[in-house]
Amino acid sequence: MKCLIIGYGLLGKELAVKMQEKGIEFSVASNDINEALGNRVDITSKEEAGSLLLQHKPDVVFLTAAVTNVDFCEENSQRAFDVNVSGAKNVAGACEEHGCFLVFYSTDFVFDGKKGNYSETDLPNPLNVYGKTKLEAEQAIAEAVQRCLIIRTSTLYGQFEPVENTAEKKKSFVQWVFDSLKAGNEIMVVTDQVTNPTLVDELAEASIALVGKKAKGLIHVAGRTALSRFQFAEKVAERFSLNKALIKPIETAQLGQAAKRPKDSSLSLKKLNSLGVKTKDIESALKELA
Numbered sequence: 001m002k003c004l005i006i007g008y009g010l011l012g013k014e015l016a017v018k019m020q021e022k023g024i025e026f027s028v029a030s031n032d033i034n035e036a037l038g039n040r041v042d043i044t045s046k047e048e049a050g051s052l053l054l055q056h057k058p059d060v061v062f063l064t065a066a067v068t069n070v071d072f073c074e075e076n077s078q079r080a081f082d083v084n085v086s087g088a089k090n091v092a093g094a095c096e097e098h099g100c101f102l103v104f105y106s107t108d109f110v111f112d113g114k115k116g117n118y119s120e121t122d123l124p125n126p127l128n129v130y131g132k133t134k135l136e137a138e139q140a141i142a143e144a145v146q147r148c149l150i151i152r153t154s155t156l157y158g159q160f161e162p163v164e165n166t167a168e169k170k171k172s173f174v175q176w177v178f179d180s181l182k183a184g185n186e187i188m189v190v191t192d193q194v195t196n197p198t199l200v201d202e203l204a205e206a207s208i209a210l211v212g213k214k215a216k217g218l219i220h221v222a223g224r225t226a227l228s229r230f231q232f233a234e235k236v237a238e239r240f241s242l243n244k245a246l247i248k249p250i251e252t253a254q255l256g257q258a259a260k261r262p263k264d265s266s267l268s269l270k271k272l273n274s275l276g277v278k279t280k281d282i283e284s285a286l287k288e289l290a
Contacts, residue, residue: 001025001211004058004100006043006091007065008033010158010172011105014204015062022208027056030065043087046094053094060101060211063091066134070109073130074259084133085140092144101147103207108154108195108222110135113262116194116226120152120218120271128259138218149215151207154222154267155232158200158289173197174289177233181242188250191230194264196222199285206277219271225282226266232282239286 001024005012008030019026028038029052041052043065053061066084067073073080088104095102109131110124126132138150157174171179174197180187198221206221227235230249237244252261269279280288 001060002056002058003027003060003062004029004053004056005062005064006030006041006052007063008038009064009068010156010200011203012062012064014158014200015064015207018201018204018208024208027058043090044082046090049087049090050094050097053091053098053100057098058100060103061091061095062103062207063088064105066105068130070128070130070261071258073133074128077129080129080133081136084130085136088137089140089144092141092148095148096145101149101211102141102145103149103151103211104137104141106134106138106150106152107131108152108265108267109262110138110152111262111265113193113265116264116266117268118220118265119268120220127262130259131262142218147216149210150218151203151210151221152218152267153198153203153220154265155195155197156200156203157197173229173232174236174286177236177247178240178242181237181240181246184243184246186246186248187233188248188255189230189233190252190255190261191228191249192251192263193229193261194226194266195229195232196224196226196267196269197232197282197285198223199280199289201288202279202285206272206279209277210275213275213277215275219275220267220269221272221277222267222269222279223282223285224269224279226264227282235282235286239283239290
């Protein structure tokens, strides 16, 4: 199996690590990658996406590249649609043209959060631009590519990197909590947003396993435990022996964020588990991260 990873952020890097460990042949490409590591590509260009696949001739493409800063997407909707929708369509079209299997990553934010424990058959109803772009990309990919796997995940975190937040990307929630508490700073964390925090190592491992099982269609892949952001922050503090008293509760409405957030976008993992793939509870996942 020859793989191509498009996007070299938290997930792209972890996919590369797992593939290297497993002896899987792979290449990487991104819009901002060091050219010694892989190809520069702008997926918003149909020509560049097509040329990339023609050059590498992969069996499987893992499309992790996206604009993921939810508030940035809300305030820069054209950029969000250009990358998350048009870019995804360009890669999907190239995959279909060259006979590649496509793995695409979506989000729990395609749901409105009114009920939680969402299954793959529940109807999406995104509240923000980010969720809308991901849902539109899901639909476009399902129509454009016969052979694809669409993975919805939630609140991704993983190995810490010495980077500052940028406009389009930001630190993972866990790294923000860790860095803030380590510096002795109080943080305000919402009590009324519930998700399934997902360790990137597990998402990468599950992605490769699902491809090996020839899984297709839509599958939810996330951490086993659903909990509020506030509860999650407390778990981080406990695991890394940081001062939990610095975490102050707040409700979403008090934050004044640009983008609306779903209250409970937790995901059902029944379909994933039925395929023989299981993820860890939050304590075990944070222990692995530590």
